[in-house]
Amino acid sequence: MSRWPDLSALEVLVAVVEHGSLSAAARALLIAQPNASRSVTRLEHSLGLPLLRRSTTGSAPTAEGLLVVEWARTLLGSADDLLSNARTLSHRGSGAIAVSASQTISEHLLPGWLAAFRALSPEVRVTLRVTNTAAVLDDLLVGGCDLGFIEGPIPRGAAHLATVGQDELVLVVSPGHPWARGHRAVGPEDLHDGVLVTRESGSGTRRVLDDALGRPVTPQLELGSNAAVRVAVLSGAGPAVLSRLAVAEAIAGGSLVEIPIDGVRLRRRLCAAWTGPRALGGPAGALVRIATEHRGSRVQPGKGWQD
Secondary structure, three states: OOOOOOHHHHHHHHHHHHHOOHHHHHHHHOOOHHHHHHHHHHHHHHHOOOOEEEEOOEEEEOHHHHHHHHHHHHHHHHHHHHHHHHHHHHHHHHOEEEEEEEHHHHHHOHHHHHHHHHHHOOOOEEEEEEEOHHHHHHHHHOOOOOEEEEEOOOOOOOOEEEEEEEEEEEEEEOOOOHHHHHHOOEOHHHOOOOOOEEEOOOOHHHHHHHHHHOOOOOOOEEEOOHHHHHHHHHOOOOOEEEEHHHHHHHHHHOOOEEEOEOOOOOEEEEEEEEOOOOOOOHHHHHHHHHHHHOOOOEEEOOOEEEO
16 A cells, blocks of 8 residues: 555545535545545544544535645645646647647637747647537547647536637627618527527537527537538628627627627636646647637738737
């Protein structure tokens, strides 16, 4: 038997203190509550200390448990540093990173970030998979990519996040649509089932829309890309809610009309996401730093970065 404490059990104990209960800690760490409870029990036996006070109303740390949590935070931080530094050395040898990114970020922000990254690290090969936010998260959790870029909310604790921008979703119609006359505002009740052209379930755009309206939308037409939705609206298929990044030029050129929505503000965070150590090193860490430095900017063809 190892003389070292189980780091995973220490992580559970720290999460109990941070999240307030054993069940909340298990949810944050994406593990079953019985497994979390067993890991803490084994830790108590190995240390010879009572760490949690259990009752019918839940679990709370003992005085000894609170002390162990403080020591555990230091130990877990050192373990994070070890893994991060090892990952940096590994990436130096491999010279490649796999990125999975949502469509809006891939189409409007990543090209500029990757150009800046290539100028700094021309020897590193980047492979990019363009998909939706749900699929990016799946890629991360199964080890299918080193780094993800996502839109909108994800389950708490599923990945480490760094904000790389803010985005707004807007309602747009073709100039011939009845809502375009006078640019009058519409209410959430106007976006009833069978009205909108939308992205597919699993996209960050769809998730933010459903959350803002308080219910899942049943669209009249569901399409798998921003470009397809935009073309459908231009063709008169109906209104759609899309990222401002995806429709700004069409609105400025008059081929699409933005319609205000009373009482609804559709904003979301754009985030880099990764699993493993919280401190991200190597090429993936360098790409995240570039993205955060250019936060709020986008690339215009032939014009460089625009704020």
